[in-house]
Amino acid sequence: MRVRTRARIAAAASAVVALVVALAACSVSPQTEVTLPPQVDRAFPDDVTAQFDDAVANAMAATGASGAIVGVWAPWSGAWTAGVGTQYPGSSDAVTTDMSFRVGQLTRPMTCDVLYAVAAEGRVNLDDPVPMYVSGVADLTDVTLGDLCDGTSGIGSYSGQLRPLWIANPSRVWNPRELASFGLGADRTTEPGEGFRDSDAGYVLLGLALERATGKTASALIQQYVAAPLGLTGTQLPSVKPAAPSGDPLTGLVSLPIEGGVNCVEPLDITEVSSSIGYTDSGVVSTLDDMRHYVQALATGASAPSEAAADRFEGGKPTYAKAPSWLTTAGGAVLSGSLVGQSGWVPGYSTAAYSDPSTGLTVVVVLNNSATNQAGALAWELASLASKAPAAEGQTAPEAGLPWTAEQYHQAIAARPVCAPPAAG
Secondary structure (H helix, E strand, C coil), X not given: CCCCCCCCCHHXXXXXXXXXXXXXCCCCCEXXXXXCCCCCCCECCHHHHHHHHHHHHHHHHHHCCCEEEEEEEECCCEEEEEEEEECCCCCCCECCCCCEEECHHHHHHHHHHXXXXXXXXCCCCCCCEHHHCCCCCHHHCCCEHHHHHHCCCCCCCCHHHHHHHHXXXXXXXXXXXHHHHHHHCCCCCCCCCCCCCCCHHHHHHHHHHHHHHHCCCHHHHHHHHHHHHHCCCCCECCCCCCECCCCCECCCEECCEECCEEECCCCEECXXXXXXXXXXXXXXXXXXXXXXXXXXXXXXXXXXXXXXXCCCCCCCEECCCCCCCCEEEECCEEEXXXXXXXXXXXXXXXXXXXXXXXXXXXEEEEECECCCCCHHHHHHHHHHHHHCCCCCCCCCCCCCCCCCCHHHHHHHHHCCCXXXXXXXX
């Protein structure tokens, strides 16, 4: 049994976070309120906003995204939200901030939230071996449910193998066990609990285990333990029926390879797909407002307010070999400096959301082209810019900064453009 220690953010969060849990008069579900440093009611200064605009334009040009939804909140300085660009290259349909989208790997911490909630009810233990709940995986007796959440199971991934099939047949409905089998078939590169290995198959197995332990669907579990308590009215794990994100969807695109590069002039519209391709790894649909509230709850501990998750972010593992000491992962989230969140992609979208549990600095980014995944880099660039924003009258800017510069990620994004015009012919 691996012993978990108390979360490294708990001390910082407790000074600025109050979790108010009350029973609604007509509901048995607790409503969880997240209280952070109060957000000043003003826009960022014009020069800071101009830097945000430039950062988003740079990322859209490099990734081929025709549209972006972005939000930045610095409680001491200002707030900025923007729908940028259009639904499709050359289209006149403007992107707006209230559009829905697929959140990609931001689904992972939600699945872990369910695990901690179910563990708090005594239905599972974090140290339970996976075969207790998922049949046909006898070789995983040394892998626990906690390992699946932390990404330390050693199991491989399926997305790299299946991405061409998703693009060729986006309406196909996938069985979660079939998805997981592609990751299970990969050789283990780490022993359980010893190191991080990015594994979408691991989060799919965790979803299957939680369904078996509770007798409820993954969709119902995310609604009960994540969306309802946090009031995320635009967030859900949709049914497997192929469809666009519910509500007013942001068009999801993917630019395909052509001779000499990638075609961003005429990308494939892949807005309508089955959520089964992501399931409890990357299948959730949400909105900008909901993702802001969710990532703030995640960072402060309000998304899983129980002893089961008390040490959720302690002992994080490096996200890759020789990663900087400030970049680790645990509990389904990425810890980058003082920020807690997640980033990734799903066909049609590249997404990221991060929040600082002490200062309240929060960034949410969606790019509507998944040919490359640069939303995380853009989120860190925007966070760096916002961290240096001047304090509004009567406010005090935090002293601590982030261990990277905005220029660093601006240049990294620009150095990796993926687009090329269609070949003449």
